[in-house]
Amino acid sequence: MSQHPDYYRTVSLKLSEVLNDIGVNERMILKRRMVLLMETMWTSTWKLLGMNMSIYHFGSRSEGSTTLGLQSDTDTLFCLNKYNVIQDWAEWQPSRRNLLMIQDETTSPGYCLLQKLRDDEHLPTALLDRLPDSRGKVLLKNTSYRDAPLEGRVINGPASSMEGSQGIADQDFVPAFHCRSWPAEARPWLLQQGIGRWPTEDMKRYCETKGCLTVPVSSKNSQHEELEWRISTSHAERCLMFSLNITQLRCYILMKMILKALINPQCDGVLSSFMCKTVLFHCIQNTHSNNWKKSNLLSCLMCCITVLQNFVRNENCPHFIITENNLMAGRISPHTKHKILEILKIILQGEGRALLGISIDDLGMRLQVKMNMGEALLYHQTPAKIYTFISAELLLNTASTVSFSHKFLLGEIKHDGNAIVRQGLSDYMITLTRMYREMGSSSLEKSALKLLAPLLSSSVASVIASHDIYTTHSISPEALTWFSAGLNSDVASGRLKLASALYCVGDMERAEFVLKNVEEKYDLNTVESVCECNENVFHYPRQGFRHKCNTGNEEVIKHNIAFCVRFLRCEICCVPEELQYEMFRSTQEDRLERDGIFDTWMDFAVVDSLPYLYFLQYKIYGALQRVVDQQCALANLVTTIDTESNLDHTETALNLLGQCMERENQHIDALRCYMKSLNFRARNNAANFLICRLLYVLFTVTEPALN
Template identity: 50%
Template sequence: MFHTPDYYHNISMRLSAVLDDIGVNENIVMKRRRTYLLSETMHTIRMRANGRQTTIYDLGSQSEGTTTPRLQSDLDKLFCADRVIVIQDWSEWTPGKYNYLMIQNETTPPGYCRLQLLRPDAPLPVTHETGNDIADDTQGRILLKNTIIDTLVEGGLQRDGPSVALLGVGPDFRAKDSVFAYPCKSWPQSPRAWLHQQETNTWPTAEMIRYAKSTKCFVVGVGSRASENATFEWRLSTALAERCLMFSLNITQIKCYILMKMILKTYMYINAESYISSFMCKTVLFHCIASKPSCVWKECNILNCLNYCLFTLNNCLLNEHCPHFIVHENNLMAGKLSAEVKQQLLERMSTLVSSDGISLFGIQIDNLGERLQIKLNMINEVHHDILQPDECTMLVTSNLLVENVLHIKKIGDRNSETLLQKVIQLERYYRAGDMLEKTACRLLIPLLCTSIGSLIASQNIQINSTVSPQALTWIEAGLDSDAASSRLKLASIMYCVGNAEITALILSHIEEQYKIEVIEPMCNCYNFHTPYFRRGFGRLSSQYGVEALKYIVAFCVKFFTSEINCVPHELQYEMFRSTQEDLLHRGRPDNWMDCAVVDSLPYLYFLQYKTYSFLQRPEEQQQALTKLGWVIRTEDNLGHRETALNLLGQCMEQENRPVDALQCYRSSLGLRERNNAAKIHICRCLANTVS
């Protein structure tokens, strides 16, 4: 490769150790991958249970395990529309699908195609069609324009190439990219050629090629930047084959890729804009791995490997040519660089290539430069904001758990019969599914059982103020969905039917089992940014499998309007939080605002306060009130703090402390100005005070 100075071995080993500390090690990489594979399985099952023919894939750095806590990589999701199929020739036409014929000729750039609309009842072209996203070409063929993706762009979303991006809010909030794709019936010709060309090479191996052949190809809605007809073009995507290649990398190759991204983010941005994408870095890495023997890629040689990757990237910039690893004709740099930008990038890259690793000391991402200097005894260890290895592991795995676990609360319905149908569907998936599908179903079903039981209980209470054995059976089946929320629903039901003694026992058991230093409150009602995670939670989540999470997470407690009879009247106000004007300020992810939703721990203490009041146990009642105020003040990871403040305010009113109650409601409005029941409480409290 290059002549290797003697000190490279020492720097490489220390650099590798620093990356281990940050969380770039085989354990965390594999945990990330398993987590996201389970996540995409759960999302797909949820979609299909809701009647949508969509398969979801988690792609990119997060799912590959090729990121760190402070690289802030995007969350990439590919939504594959299973009701659509893209065919290469007429023999592939499939009944019952929306068929599009792929067109590739001398007018389409390499790696791109056009899509011709076909009839759904026969393998024949559509001859007459109208619409903003449909147009005919010079040969009279009806083509689908990629502008159809624009119809998916709503409030809070932004079109970015083939994806619809959910914008981050705040410096530590990761953006989410959703790519909408159509699957190909078979591999198109240009990527298919790669399958045969690579069979004689040592990397990718024959086994990897065989697996790649079994994966789907997609088309995604974006045209070439260098094309005059970009709106008619769709880009070929071999994302699943690329994921196969990434999953085959050893830890040194993964570390090289992460270092490349850190270097680019630190040194190669021009006017806050990145002209070299992480996908280009990945492509360069693929070419380097294919061109060098496997014995080169080892930890004691990581600095040399990194220099070779940077040298290769420099050549790509010099020639403005970075060929896609699978679709070689597709130049990833085509039309991306102006002469001025190219010159600036080459000057910076020249400095990096010749720096002999010195540039690593300037990387502040995850304090890599400072950590490396400490490892090399160049500076004394400092004490500011440098996480230790176990803390880094906690941060990495906990971030994964937020993305993987929280969305299981998304399945919800106001009708017990509909929920029952979903449980039956999940049971079928469980019986016929693979290991991931079985795990997903085991996590999903208990939550649905709790919701079914609560809906039935609400109907029971409305009719005869009791709870039927059927409702209790369903609720019992869901008690272990997480550490608290399902049991709190049971306690809430018992409170609403006037069974205070049993309510107190249930709440006492929940509090006894709720280990505050370990259990993490989790909310996915909206894009709530979790500022930190408990070290105990991170340690246990990294040590145990995903099914152990139900003992260390506490979801928020959600009641639909059809569950209103299971909700104390103080919390029922949350179902009516919105005025007509407020409704105009809701976004797409705000469906939860029609429900009564509260974080588990505040609801535990609120129910204790009300229950002990009913039982005339004033000392315990005051203790619960103190704990409710304490958790609102001290727990940063509350997704519904404004609701907790509204509950505290009503407790203050019961204590005949209207001034304190009004202060709670004002604080609540400070957190959420619109769609907040605090407005109702302020009016009611003032009216009661005056009267």
């Protein structure tokens, strides 16, 4: 096959077509970088809490350098900005936790020690306990941040992982401290210039302004295993990745596929995707830029494989920015080295044939079809289906981040008193407004705050309205103004909170009008339910929703997402009696089974939007004595519970349905609902109380007949 004079060009173009089909193209890469909005949402959330911390999702997902089949994890780095890492005493700042970066003959290249400094004057911290390798200095142990939870709030540790459920990426959480100055070891890189004239001088200047990070990881052969910190240039690497053209990104993705499918399964996983990225950077720097085009993809890939082969042969993969840092140091045994070189030799001699054996994203089969070497297979996902699935996954993940941030902010208030909660929510909104005004007109921060603000506005509105109803049995203009600001958070939750308050104040006509509006907007073919209270099992998004996501951006959240409806205890006067039980679901014994961080929502009343819509309709039509409409709402509630696979609070919906059945005098059906509810959640479930109450009612009704 390779005897054909245009072989490399033909394979390159066909390979480019395959990669385009599986979502590696300019449009989908820009879509994937929506992950940047998610990291901004998290950073904004911490700022609202008064925490000086920045969140970053570094790696393949934010770069767009992945595919569905690669199943890349999410590298989440949280930077604790209260720490100030300095390389020179002139960078010391008062009232900060200053740490002096130390590099000497005992530290590995690309690593450092961190000496604690006083925050009131330019002096080291006094020596209390002499450490064997500290030479009289008080050094910060990296284990302090691996073993202890961050502020008691989030999972911690360098590369400590939180396993994702089906369809949801695993997440690695890594703490870090920022150093505003460029690492001394990396200064020569700023002056280097390769054949490709990449990176440009502008890019290098930008990278220099971003400084570096230190993360609590020691080198393989460290003399200071508990004291050494890795110097990370992740900000600069992100800048470099964002500058790549489509052929360079495709080359990187092919390298990762080769690594995952052909090398690491036989070689103990000693090579990493970061090494592939480093190889790519070196190749781009040392080749002419006009080489990196679609018709030359295979040649570029072979060039990268050759460089990787040389690195393995020399057991030295120099970090692209800190070149003295050997990424392969101490990682490859002689046997593994021989095996890797053997595989790489076969790949190079085969001139791309090895790609035909890669099953990730059906790459090999797709390439065979493109090369007329195999029959077209009907079960291949079409490019359109892949694009829509990627887009839907990104929008759902973004919406989940918004929902989680809202839940997290509510949980941090930690008080039931109406006035205190109202003040806490008001503080959030004041801070949010100030942050919004300080942002640039097209910044990610503004987009993130615009998604979060309506949910918080609805919470403020309901807290105010609950106090209004308790004191005056009315809803004040102030509360209605806040409700109005929260209506467009999504298709349902803000409106349902308003309808719930109107029902509780007895304004059935206006409540019915709001619910009709929700029903009109809630297109069952295009709306997806999103809630981050529980660990969701991923479901395949419905076709109409996928289509909306493929043609839209984060604005889809407002028009095609239904968040769950959350009520704090101090909103109790805006909550129908049947839902109030959810606020008191937990006994003292139940509380022992709760996660102190992720289960704070269990002190709220939380319900999915669609079942709550039908429940409120049932209640309101009953109050209006519209029996036919009431029974229709009840039937819709039953159907929703039976058919909607993505409800997050099915147990709550069943508890509401059970109480409707009690009202219908169908007590056995009510009991069945409560028992089914317990199948979904045995503990921390109001059904335990509702069953006892129902049995008491049945017993007291039948007792006279027994006598």
